[in-house]
Amino acid sequence: MTDMRRHSVSVDVPLSRTLVQLKRVRSLRDPATNSMSKYASPSDSMIWETASSNGAMMEGSRSAHHHLIEEDVDLEAEATMGSERSFRAPNARTASYRKSSVVRIRGLNPPRNKQVHRVRGDGHRKSVDSNHSNHSSLRQLANNIVTNVVEEKEEEEVNSYERVLPEKSEEEVKRRSKFKGKSSAAMSRVGSPCMSASEARSVGSRRSTVGHGTEDTRVRSNDVVGPNFSGCGISYCWSGASKYRDLYSDSDGPEQPLLSPEGTEVPFQENVPYTETPRCLSQKFRPRSFSELIGLNVVAQSLLYSSCKGKIAPMYLFHGPRGTGKTSTARIFAAALNCLSLEEQRPCGFCKECVILFSGRSRDVKEIDAAKMDRLGRVKALLKSASLVPYSSRFKVFIVDECHLLLEDAWSAIVKSLDEPYRHAVYIMITSDLDSLPRTSVTHCQKFHFPKIKVADIVNRLERICVDEGLEFDHDALHFIAAKSNGSLRDAEIMLDQLSLLGKRVTISLVHELVGLVSDDELIELLDLALSSDTTNTVRRARELMASSLDPLQLVSQLANLIMDILSGRCQSAVTEVSKSFLGRYALADVGIEKLRHALKILSEAEKQLRTSRNKATWVTVALLQFGSSESDIVAETNDMHARSATGYTDDWVSKVNSSSNFCDACNSNKSNCSERHCRRLKLENIWRRATGKCQSRSARSFLKKEGILSSVHVTEGNSQVAIAEVGFSHPDHLSRAEKMQSLIQGVLQHVLGFNVEIRFKLVPCAARKDARSKRHSFSLLGCSGRKQELSDSTVTDEDEPVRHGARETPLKGYSSSQQPSPFIVQRVDSKPTVHGSEDDARSTLTSNRSMTDDLTRTCRSEANYSKGASEQGRFDSIQEPDLQPNCFSRTLKLQKRFFSSDAAHTICFRIQPHNKMGFLPKKEFDTYFCTYGPYEQCPRSNSRATYGSRDEDLSIKTSSGFGSNLLCWKGPKQSI
Numbered sequence: 001m002t003d004m005r006r007h008s009v010s011v012d013v014p015l016s017r018t019l020v021q022l023k024r025v026r027s028l029r030d031p032a033t034n035s036m037s038k039y040a041s042p043s044d045s046m047i048w049e050t051a052s053s054n055g056a057m058m059e060g061s062r063s064a065h066h067h068l069i070e071e072d073v074d075l076e077a078e079a080t081m082g083s084e085r086s087f088r089a090p091n092a093r094t095a096s097y098r099k100s101s102v103v104r105i106r107g108l109n110p111p112r113n114k115q116v117h118r119v120r121g122d123g124h125r126k127s128v129d130s131n132h133s134n135h136s137s138l139r140q141l142a143n144n145i146v147t148n149v150v151e152e153k154e155e156e157e158v159n160s161y162e163r164v165l166p167e168k169s170e171e172e173v174k175r176r177s178k179f180k181g182k183s184s185a186a187m188s189r190v191g192s193p194c195m196s197a198s199e200a201r202s203v204g205s206r207r208s209t210v211g212h213g214t215e216d217t218r219v220r221s222n223d224v225v226g227p228n229f230s231g232c233g234i235s236y237c238w239s240g241a242s243k244y245r246d247l248y249s250d251s252d253g254p255e256q257p258l259l260s261p262e263g264t265e266v267p268f269q270e271n272v273p274y275t276e277t278p279r280c281l282s283q284k285f286r287p288r289s290f291s292e293l294i295g296l297n298v299v300a301q302s303l304l305y306s307s308c309k310g311k312i313a314p315m316y317l318f319h320g321p322r323g324t325g326k327t328s329t330a331r332i333f334a335a336a337l338n339c340l341s342l343e344e345q346r347p348c349g350f351c352k353e354c355v356i357l358f359s360g361r362s363r364d365v366k367e368i369d370a371a372k373m374d375r376l377g378r379v380k381a382l383l384k385s386a387s388l389v390p391y392s393s394r395f396k397v398f399i400v401d402e403c404h405l406l407l408e409d410a411w412s413a414i415v416k417s418l419d420e421p422y423r424h425a426v427y428i429m430i431t432s433d434l435d436s437l438p439r440t441s442v443t444h445c446q447k448f449h450f451p452k453i454k455v456a457d458i459v460n461r462l463e464r465i466c467v468d469e470g471l472e473f474d475h476d477a478l479h480f481i482a483a484k485s486n487g488s489l490r491d492a493e494i495m496l497d498q499l500s501l502l503g504k505r506v507t508i509s510l511v512h513e514l515v516g517l518v519s520d521d522e523l524i525e526l527l528d529l530a531l532s533s534d535t536t537n538t539v540r541r542a543r544e545l546m547a548s549s550l551d552p553l554q555l556v557s558q559l560a561n562l563i564m565d566i567l568s569g570r571c572q573s574a575v576t577e578v579s580k581s582f583l584g585r586y587a588l589a590d591v592g593i594e595k596l597r598h599a600l601k602i603l604s605e606a607e608k609q610l611r612t613s614r615n616k617a618t619w620v621t622v623a624l625l626q627f628g629s630s631e632s633d634i635v636a637e638t639n640d641m642h643a644r645s646a647t648g649y650t651d652d653w654v655s656k657v658n659s660s661s662n663f664c665d666a667c668n669s670n671k672s673n674c675s676e677r678h679c680r681r682l683k684l685e686n687i688w689r690r691a692t693g694k695c696q697s698r699s700a701r702s703f704l705k706k707e708g709i710l711s712s713v714h715v716t717e718g719n720s721q722v723a724i725a726e727v728g729f730s731h732p733d734h735l736s737r738a739e740k741m742q743s744l745i746q747g748v749l750q751h752v753l754g755f756n757v758e759i760r761f762k763l764v765p766c767a768a769r770k771d772a773r774s775k776r777h778s779f780s781l782l783g784c785s786g787r788k789q790e791l792s793d794s795t796v797t798d799e800d801e802p803v804r805h806g807a808r809e810t811p812l813k814g815y816s817s818s819q820q821p822s823p824f825i826v827q828r829v830d831s832k833p834t835v836h837g838s839e840d841d842a843r844s845t846l847t848s849n850r851s852m853t854d855d856l857t858r859t860c861r862s863e864a865n866y867s868k869g870a871s872e873q874g875r876f877d878s879i880q881e882p883d884l885q886p887n888c889f890s891r892t893l894k895l896q897k898r899f900f901s902s903d904a905a906h907t908i909c910f911r912i913q914p915h916n917k918m919g920f921l922p923k924k925e926f927d928t929y930f931c932t933y934g935p936y937e938q939c940p941r942s943n944s945r946a947t948y949g950s951r952d953e954d955l956s957i958k959t960s961s962g963f964g965s966n967l968l969c970w971k972g973p974k975q976s977i
């Protein structure tokens with residue numbers, strides 16, 4: 001036996017039987033784990049994700065044998081899989097066995113080195129432990145192995161001609177027949193009692209291919225397996241089980257015992273015949289022709305036409321939401337492509353191709369799960385297979401589901417392969433996420449959009465199913481299911497399926513119970529209570545509803561939907577008394593509508609809060625109680641708001657936060673006693689404190705509290721009122737950090753203000769921070785070392801009261817006073833600026849220092865016309881230069897990097913506003929410089945010369961102006977300048 005192990009031996013016994021024996025011999029398993037999976041082979045090139053969903057498949061590898069044989073056939077079929085696979089010896093002994101025995105499988109290229117143990121498929125490879133108790137089995141097996149070199153050689157050649165590409169010469173085909181004949185003889189010896197049906201079919205098929213061409217093949221293969229033969233169901237069946245199934249995934253599945261406890265062989269289970277029994281309604285009613293597709297007229301017509309006219313693209317892309325029929329359509333189209341009928345209505349559903357395909361046994365139509373195509377090797381194998389001629393059909397169709405999971409490399413490989421002249425290969429890519437596909441690849445596809453299915457169409461379909469299934473139903477219930485399924489027919493069918501299991505009439509209350517929803521009547525009742533300020537009953541009813549396991553968020557969403565339906569007039573055809581009476585009171589009266597809008601607003605706020613709150617039920621109840629704020633409140637509030645908006649300022653949020661109208665919570669005094677401005681600022685602080693207090697993250701909370709300041713709040717006019725909150729930070733780094741927290745800040749402010757909030761960030765002086773109320777804080781806006789700018793308290797930007805300082809408040813030339821741009825940050829510069837350059841510069845700097853002794857505070861202005869709408873997308877910050885004497889020529893401003901956002905996507909634009917002591921110079925004399933942080937650019941808007949500092953961390957701008965300047969710095973997307 002040892003000798004035998006050492007020498008290569010070829011196999012003379014029927015190979016499938018050998019494999020069966022290998023499979024059965026328990027001792028061939030890994031002794032440590034008793035598992036074969038350890039030797040699971042590199043099935044890298046065995047990527048067939050086959051379609052499908054067959055009940056038999058779901059049973060997993062109830063028969064590893066079946067699996068094995070089936071794969072054998074697969075391999076034979078797919079020449080691409082013919083790569084050699086060798087066992088990896090788990091230990092020396094198995095290695096020794098490996099060396100000694102060469103087990104060859106039909107369809108695989110013969111090993112050059114006979115010491116290579118070849119197995120196909122996932123290769124249930126086995127090691128042999130010579131010490132194992134089943135020596136005798138092994139010996140018997142080994143004795144059955146007889147060298148047959150000639151056979152091997154022939155087989156090799158057969159294999160190489162197994163699949164003939166169209167380009168192959170006739171001569172080759174003849175040779176192929178010759179060898180096929182021999183092969184058939186060899187195959188006739190495949191006498192395994194367990195030869196699988198598919199194998200038998202394959203054998204028959206091969207025989208007939210040789211002699212009679214493909215048309216004959218179909219007939220002959222049926223002769224062998226019988227027209228009703230349904231195979232073991234592995235890998236190709238579509239109905240009955242999960243859609244995505246890895247052919248190899250069950251190699252480790254529950255295998256039937258190979259040896260009984262007594263050591264005798266356990267007879268293999270019979271193939272479980274393919275069964276068409278659908279597992280659920282959506283399978284049972286899966287469409288099988290274009291005419292059965294719902295809501296897809298254009299798609300169906302187009303595909304039908306292209307299949308009839310033979311205008312077939314190499315690649316299609318089906319995209320759209322889930323459950324809208326993409327996979328079903330792909331299968332129908334695949335069937336139509338291969339249907340043998342000459343009628344226009346394809347697929348006919350009756351021809352052999354149709355029958356095979358719809359029973360999930362087609363070998364030319366394969367479904368592939370893109371998630372499994374995670375290695376290039378697998379993609380290559382797919383492409384190789386695509387290059388082979390189809391078994392029996394006209395087209396090889398690859399349905400790649402979830403194709404957005406394909407790697408970009410895979411996409412390019414597939415797209416590249418489209419150039420090859422494989423006119424029989426068709427790819428149907430399916431995705432629900434079009435945006436994540438590589439754009440260039442998508443352009444190669446014919447795209448079909450699968451829209452959400454209309455409620456009415458879903459209802460019709462459900463009705464038909466109910467009739468077919470003998471289910472009693474209420475129309476309302478079906479309508480509700482359809483509305484709930486969000487355009488997915490599959491979801492609707494699944495819901496109906498569940499309801500049908502209850503064995504009761506499908507009624508709306510049953511549906512509500514199943515999906516955990518409240519009926520419209522119950523909702524209206526609750527809404528009515530809440531709107532009529534019936535506090536006790538509102539609380540009681542809300543609690544009741546939520547106690548019956550209704551999710552508070554769900555309740556909010558249902559209520560909001562109901563209100564929206566009422567507002568949009570969709571609820572006018574009320575059926576019940578409750579809804580009729582409610583609609584009469586609310587939907588028709590202006591005040592009622594105003595109340596409903598108000599309620600909707602409250603719900604939208606509540607919804608945001610609920611997402612983060614633990615005590616959801618309470619918050620819902622609180623929200624409901626707010627519905628009851630009286631009509632006069634709403635009207636008054638609205639008027640008030642409009643009045644304030646008209647002046648450009650509203651402190652509606654103040655009235656919301658501080659309910660008392662005469663008492664100033666902020667300064668704890670009667671409003672008449674507190675100074676308006678002071679009071680407002682304190683209120684802003686109050687809001688900011690409350691808002692920041694709502695931040696969940698401690699670090700964010702303390703950062704915002706410490707560094708940020710709410711400098712103003714505006715509420716816009718119009719229907720969709722938005723509060724525009726300006727939040728300031730004194731340091732650019734803080735500013736950029738805060739910008740990253742924009743949504744958080746927005747959320748907390750929204751919560752406190754009760755409005756949708758739009759945030760505007762800006763740099764403000766430190767002194768404006770609340771903690772610096774009494775102190776004067778220095779800050780370095782320009783960040784130049786040694787350069788400090790102290791700002792007075794008055795620099796707090798309360799925009800209702802623009803701060804204007806000093807004699808330099810000269811109107812900008814070129815503007816009438818009414819057109820004056822809005823004021824910007826006010827700064828007072830009282831320290832020496834960093835100016836460097838020539839001696840002249842130095843002198844001028846000194847001069848300028850002298851010149852700015854008294855009146856150094858000045859309003860910087862952003863020029864409103866500078867860029868229309870610019871304020872929407874970015875912002876101006878100003879960097880003020882001290883006044884310089886007119887005789888100052890050129891000088892360089894040096895600005896430290898940290899002033900700028902490090903985000904290269906942002907543009908920083910400097911506008912130099914030269915001015916003399918008399919005021920700003922006329923507009924045309926302005927110099928503009930422009931740069932992007934990163935590689936600096938010349939300003940496209942002016943031909944001004946700009947010189948930038950060479951040091952990395954500094955940006956220097958050389959001004960050509962002989963005057964003092966303001967620098968207006970634009971931070972925002974480049975294109976918006």
Ligand SMILES: Nc1ncnc2c1ncn2[C@@H]1O[C@H](COP(=O)(O)OP(=O)(O)OP(=O)(O)O)[C@@H](O)[C@H]1O
Pocket residue numbers: 281282283285286287292293294295296321322323324325326327328329431432450453488489490491493
């Ligand atoms: N347009 C449709 N016409 C008829 N039946 C449909 C349609 N859409 C969905 N169905 C039903 O839903 C089931 C599932 O459909 P299918 O698998 O084709 O959807 P899908 O769009 O591919 O979904 P997914 O994107 O989740 O794979 C089908 O069996 C069928 O019963």
Ligand SMILES: [Zn+2]
Pocket residue numbers: 338339340341347348349350351352353354355
């Ligand atoms: Zn047909």
